Amino acid sequence: MRPTGEHEELRSAVRALLARQPDASAWRPLTAQIGAAGLAVPEEYGGAGCGALEVHVVMEELGRALAPVPFLGSAVLTTQALLACGDPARLPELADGSVVGALAWAENGSWEPAAVRTEARRGVDGAWRLTGVKEHVLDGADAGLLIVAARTDAGLSLFETAPDARGLRRERLVTMDSTRPQARIVLDGTVGRPVGRDGDGARVLRRVTDLGCVALAAEQVGAAERCLELTVAYARERVQFGRPIGSFQAVKHRLADAYVRVEAARSAAWGAAFAAAEGAAELSRFAAVAKSACSEAFSAVAGEMVQLHGGIGITWEHDAHRYFKRAHGCGQLFGAPARHRERLAAELGLTAGRG
Structure with missing residues (x-):
């Protein structure tokens, strides 16, 4: 395809x-x-x-x-x-975009369903009340719809809660990557409406994690490709010792390596997207490969962008630092590359330490 x-x-x-x-x-x-x-x-x-x-x-x-x-x-x-x-x-x-949604499940720096400690307890009035703290909630400070993962007696479940509900506090975080807003959400006896089946949250979050990784890999490829384009253009116009720096063999090699990284990442990302589109049973494997490969490719290419732009590459006015920060943030979002390699090894029945 x-x-x-x-x-x-x-x-x-x-x-x-x-x-x-x-x-x-x-x-x-x-x-x-x-x-x-x-x-x-x-x-x-x-x-x-x-x-x-x-x-x-x-x-x-x-x-x-x-x-x-x-x-x-x-x-x-x-x-x-x-x-x-x-x-x-x-x-x-x-x-229709009239409401922005936010999914709150990460806790203690982990997106693993097993790491969720937020609790949901049903009161004498029959209402569910949530207590816990959520981190790294994308667009959580401005969202009009919050879906929260919490534990019940049946297991991990999902709940909808109003952003202005009593006992809920949203804290806008100051992140290194200012282009991706995140929030910390504190729940203290906040009323929530069950979403889906009680105890089905772990399955749902695994599905969401896979699709989130697939989508994020596409974003990383697009950003890495733009980093490479801007760096190639700069190498053609920046003159040193009477020649464009792109004519020097050492620079050519670095740009060629960056190109290979981008294209390899593109293959991994599209492979995962096709697997998701076809409903492949191996989606988790494709998603893990894409998240790991694309995270590392984007970080490497963004780093080369800063290095090959020289002094201007570390200035606030140039976009290089924005891509570098996005690369770092993307690499940690939904888990670091090493975590997804471990996940892939588990899917394949291997030990994480084997090459």
């Missing part, structure tokens, strides 16, 4: 829009004009009824532009959580 002409048309439309509006204001036209927020939402709930390949295309373009929009947190994580739960009530609002 290969990307179709429709995929390229979608890419062109998103790239043109982000060229005009590369900041947070792009979210409204992305949802209203392109329907980005509802790409993965079935048509019966107001979405486009598309899938992982269309999401991949959009994520690549968002990565190129480092667009600070809530697509990953709302259109991917929250939407896929509700779809996996079989609870579509809020999907129309997510699909």
Whole structure:
């Protein structure tokens, strides 16, 4: 399978829009004009009824532009959580972009379902109340819909809670990558509505993690490709010793290595996207490979961008530092590359220490 002409048309439309509006204001036209927020939402709930390949295309373009929009947190994580739960009530609002969703499950620096310690207890009035602390919640400070993972007697479950509910506090975090807003959410007896089946949360979160990694890999490829483009252009115009620095063999080798990294990462990312689109049973393996390979490729290429730009590459005015920070943040999001290699080894029945 290969990307179709429709995929390229979608890419062109998103790239043109982000060229005009590369900041947070792009979210409204992305949802209203392109329907980005509802790409993965079935048509019966107001979405486009598309899938992982269309999401991949959009994520690549968002990565190129480092667009600070809530697509990953709302259109991917929250939407896929509700779809996996079989609870579509809020999907129309997510699909038209009128509501931004946030999925809160990470705790103590881990996205593993086993790390969740937030508790949900049913009171005498029959209401569920949540108590715990969530970290690294994408767009959590501004979201109009919060889905929270918490433990019940039946196991890990998901709950919907109102952002202004009593006992809920949202703290906007100061992150190294300012283009990806995150929040810390404190729950102290906050009322929540069960989403999906009680005790089904671990399965849902594993599914969301796989699809989140697949989408993030696409973003990393788009950003890494843009880093390479900007660095090649600079190497052609920057003159040293009477020659463009791109004519020096050492620089050529470094750029060639960066190109190989980008293309290898692209293959891994598209492979994972096709696996997700086809509903492959091996999706977790593809997702682990893509997250690991694309994280390391983006970090390496962003680092070369800073190095080969020389002094200007470490200035605040140049975009190099923004890509470098995004690369570092992406690498840790949903778990570091080493964690996903361990996950892949477990999937293949190998020990993590073997090569």
